[in-house]
Amino acid sequence: MKYKIKQYDTFTLGKDVNLAIVKGMAGVVLEIWSDDSYEVEFVKPDGTNYELNGQFIFTIDR
Numbered sequence: 368m369k370y371k372i373k374q375y376d377t378f379t380l381g382k383d384v385n386l387a388i389v390k391g392m393a394g395v396v397l398e399i400w401s402d403d404s405y406e407v408e409f410v411k412p413d414g415t416n417y418e419l420n421g422q423f424i425f426t427i428d429r
């Protein structure tokens with residue numbers, strides 16, 4: 368049984384998304400598009416967001 372992910376849950380990424388967002392990073396769920404698709408962000412230790420090509424929010428699939 369899968370854990371029911373909720374808005375603002377934190378998680379550890381299980382796979383690379385792109386060159387900047389990689390396995391092991393901590394993220395937070397901002398929006399839930401479906402049971403398997405989420406809009407998320409990742410924050411650096413200094414409090415700023417990770418970004419790639421000006422994008423700070425990413426859609427990932429479970």
